[in-house]
Amino acid sequence: MKKIIVAITFSGLFLGACSSTVRNYQPQSINTISNVKINQVQSSLIGEAIIDQGSQSALSDAIKLDKSVKLKFGGYILSEGYYAKVGEDESREFYAPFNGSLSGQVSSYSKLVNAKNLDSIIIDKKTQKLSTITANVKSYSWENVPFSREKITINGTNAPSQKLFYNGMNKNTLSFTYITSTGNAKASTEKVVLNLNESRTLNIHGAVIEVLNADNQRIQYKVLNNFN
Numbered sequence: 001m002k003k004i005i006v007a008i009t010f011s012g013l014f015l016g017a018c019s020s021t022v023r024n025y026q027p028q029s030i031n032t033i034s035n036v037k038i039n040q041v042q043s044s045l046i047g048e049a050i051i052d053q054g055s056q057s058a059l060s061d062a063i064k065l066d067k068s069v070k071l072k073f074g075g076y077i078l079s080e081g082y083y084a085k086v087g088e089d090e091s092r093e094f095y096a097p098f099n100g101s102l103s104g105q106v107s108s109y110s111k112l113v114n115a116k117n118l119d120s121i122i123i124d125k126k127t128q129k130l131s132t133i134t135a136n137v138k139s140y141s142w143e144n145v146p147f148s149r150e151k152i153t154i155n156g157t158n159a160p161s162q163k164l165f166y167n168g169m170n171k172n173t174l175s176f177t178y179i180t181s182t183g184n185a186k187a188s189t190e191k192v193v194l195n196l197n198e199s200r201t202l203n204i205h206g207a208v209i210e211v212l213n214a215d216n217q218r219i220q221y222k223v224l225n226n227f228n
Helices: none
Strands: 003-009 028-034 041-045 049-065 076-078 081-088 092-096 106-108 118-124 130-134 142-155 160-170 173-182 188-195 201-204 207-214 218-225
Touching (some): 041 049, 049 207, 049 218, 160 207, 173 201
Antiparallel strands (some): 003 142, 049 081, 076 106, 081 092, 160 173, 173 188, 201 207, 207 218
């Protein structure tokens, strides 16, 4: 992949008070994944997903930084990694970190700057200069930074992902983890237990799982109903 050397400038690109991130980009080739088989006997090992419903992957345009960048006057540090495209207009492209192991991270070296306030990274289409939009203050800097344009696979943005994992068995109690996320948002986790002395049916967020057999290594089950 050919590297592009860009001059990062904020003073050369005026950002008015009304400047905001444009979010109109849709990743390509979104694939929906589901392992749900209703009313069929299945088995999963500990740590495997019993239900993986609505997970999506998408091929997204991105920029890649091979090393971290310290913006002189913005107070921000952009780590090495990928920043996914979120939108564009006639003159600019907008990129941001995403929820994934490949994503670059934003931090700050100034006590006066909150890294969470960075809304997006801007690239001017004509000059290939780079800038940022923050939640409340526009930051400005001049630097030469190498980056490359690539396509990466990220979590999709159109539908939520719901997963249920089997964690094992302690005496007669089964342990599960339910994980849900929407697009690139941070995932939420919920721990669930099922006491086989009381029931062999697990009900969680609309899904119904009948446990046929289980030990501390694997579980045999039927999915009677999928997540709502």
